[in-house]
Amino acid sequence: MRFQHSILSVLAAGMISGCLDRIPPKSLTQTRMHVTKRRILQYARAHNQLPPDLASLPPMSGFDTSIVDGWKRSLTYQTNSAGIVTLLSLGRDGVRGGSGEDADIERSFNAYDGLGTWSDESIDWRRSP
Numbered sequence: 001m002r003f004q005h006s007i008l009s010v011l012a013a014g015m016i017s018g019c020l021d022r023i024p025p026k027s028l029t030q031t032r033m034h035v036t037k038r039r040i041l042q043y044a045r046a047h048n049q050l051p052p053d054l055a056s057l058p059p060m061s062g063f064d065t066s067i068v069d070g071w072k073r074s075l076t077y078q079t080n081s082a083g084i085v086t087l088l089s090l091g092r093d094g095v096r097g098g099s100g101e102d103a104d105i106e107r108s109f110n111a112y113d114g115l116g117t118w119s120d121e122s123i124d125w126r127r128s129p
Contacts, residue, residue: 023070024070025069025070025071025092025101026070026091026101026105027070028069028070029069029070029071029075029089029105030105030107031064032064032066032067032068032069032070032075033075033087033089033105033107035060035063035064035065036054036057036065036067036075036077036087037085037087037107037109037121037123037125038060038121039057039058039060039065040054040057040077040085040111041111041118041119041120041121041123042057042058042060042121043056043057043058044111044118045118046058050079050083050085050111053077054067054074054075054077055067069089069090069105070089071089071091071092071094073089073090073094075087075088075089076088076089076090079111083110083111083112084108084109084110084111084126085108085109085110085111086106086107086108087106087107087108088104088105088106088107089104089105089106090104091103091104091105107125107126108125108126109123109124109125109126110123110126
């Protein structure tokens with residue numbers, strides 16, 4: 001019985017890891033950006049400041065906490081004096097601009113709410129002008 005259980009465990013792990021290769025890179029990038037946003041705000045609440053870089057973020061159990069995009073390049077992290085945080089992936093080609101799979105994926109959010117406290121992790125991305 002233990003042998004059967006071990007085989008099933010190995011097969012299930014292989015199927016799960018195989019599924020990660022099938023997630024489109026753009027979707028994987030967007031998901032990782034969403035989790036990264038949550039982790040940035042968790043850090044901000046714990047330390048009362050934005051993280052200096054993405055490598056400083058706390059782990060988040062049960063989530064894909066990778067800080068690389070679906071094309072295996074690091075996400076770019078920027079903040080400004082107004083408390084707007086921007087995450088950027090340069091798409092498949094790794095250069096600014098482009099269309100389709102080569103298009104940049106850029107998402108920004110307000111680190112602070114209207115009262116000057118840290119935003120909730122579920123805050124929506126800002127709309128582009």
